[in-house]
Amino acid sequence: MQSTTKRQGLSPIDGRPIEIHVESGRIAAIEPLAGPAPAHWIAPAMIDIQVNGFAGVDYNSPDTPQEDLARSIDVQIATGVARLLPTVITGSHENICGSLSNLARARRDLPNGEAFVGFHVEGPWISPLDGPRGAHPVQHCRAATPEEFDRFQEAAEGGIRLVTLAPEVAGAIPTIEHMAKAGVVVAIGHSNASEADIHNAIAAGATMSTHLGNGAHQIIPRHANYITWQMAADELSAGLIVDGIHLPPAFVKVAVRAKGANHVILVTDAAPPASCAPGIYHFGHLEVALTEDQCIRLTDSGRLAGSALSMDRGLENLIRFSDLDLLGALRAGTVNAAREIHLKAREGFLQVGDPADLMLFDYDQASGGVTIRETLLGDLN
Ligand SMILES: [Zn+2]
Numbered sequence: 001m002q003s004t005t006k007r008q009g010l011s012p013i014d015g016r017p018i019e020i021h022v023e024s025g026r027i028a029a030i031e032p033l034a035g036p037a038p039a040h041w042i043a044p045a046m047i048d049i050q051v052n053g054f055a056g057v058d059y060n061s062p063d064t065p066q067e068d069l070a071r072s073i074d075v076q077i078a079t080g081v082a083r084l085l086p087t088v089i090t091g092s093h094e095n096i097c098g099s100l101s102n103l104a105r106a107r108r109d110l111p112n113g114e115a116f117v118g119f120h121v122e123g124p125w126i127s128p129l130d131g132p133r134g135a136h137p138v139q140h141c142r143a144a145t146p147e148e149f150d151r152f153q154e155a156a157e158g159g160i161r162l163v164t165l166a167p168e169v170a171g172a173i174p175t176i177e178h179m180a181k182a183g184v185v186v187a188i189g190h191s192n193a194s195e196a197d198i199h200n201a202i203a204a205g206a207t208m209s210t211h212l213g214n215g216a217h218q219i220i221p222r223h224a225n226y227i228t229w230q231m232a233a234d235e236l237s238a239g240l241i242v243d244g245i246h247l248p249p250a251f252v253k254v255a256v257r258a259k260g261a262n263h264v265i266l267v268t269d270a271a272p273p274a275s276c277a278p279g280i281y282h283f284g285h286l287e288v289a290l291t292e293d294q295c296i297r298l299t300d301s302g303r304l305a306g307s308a309l310s311m312d313r314g315l316e317n318l319i320r321f322s323d324l325d326l327l328g329a330l331r332a333g334t335v336n337a338a339r340e341i342h343l344k345a346r347e348g349f350l351q352v353g354d355p356a357d358l359m360l361f362d363y364d365q366a367s368g369g370v371t372i373r374e375t376l377l378g379d380l381n
Pocket of ligand 1: 122134189190211215
């Protein structure tokens, strides 16, 4: 006999109390709940498609111990995340392949490794210019080739789902075509693209902008610029780092309106010091400092190098900064991400038959505060 677990909460769809029955890791039934309503909410658990490390653990090192990777997953689960794409940034070929291979082993072998639903490779085929390059090491920025992608994919045991590149880099367009044909999602980021470069990337198969508004020059032409062109391109969804540091609230509000509620994706872009005490940490080839005000910066240049954000805090900020209500913000951190990375099983929002990736949380409508109580991982297969 199959055992049934039950979880109750208010539904973000209509605010009514529901009871969800879970069997074999799937939602077996969703029933209206009679009697006194619970004070907390229930929703699909979140998906973070851009995370470079967490809880002091670096996803950009081939040498990160497996038990540290397991611990970093548990800490993220406590923030409402059930699935994530560990993200490997620009580095030497050996460092990228070694990091991917170490992460692929974790995905295959760790008891909670199934939280890794694939990998995001951000770089190394990005702009070498100050500004668009962000914190990525300039000496490792290079031209794109389908052959290097194939070697990354081999190291990742076929797990790469998302690649961020700059379409103006030599070899980018044929590499986008090659990856899109292989079913990999391609995003524009860390780029100094012209309008034509952006259209060529879309024609070749790009469907997303990575952390729109970041990885950019401090000053750009007021109208003709790569942020406006990407905002205007309906073919592109946009990832947004909503920590209140990378993007001002007004930019988040405008970007959500420009893209539409179904095409914004909440990401953390968390770096290894996220959820740690202030101090000095390592992030791939980089040395970074987490400051008291929750900024993570390169120790040499002071440039932002990822965030200290968690998805629960991002959810709160997205509600505060944009026109999205709780349901809209939850969708940005769940189904919008699933649709973009072709994670079909997670495209539903509280539907019978969905994997029971669920989170229970308190939500204070007056302050917009979110407190995660419990996160469940269901069966994706
Ligand atoms: Zn980036």
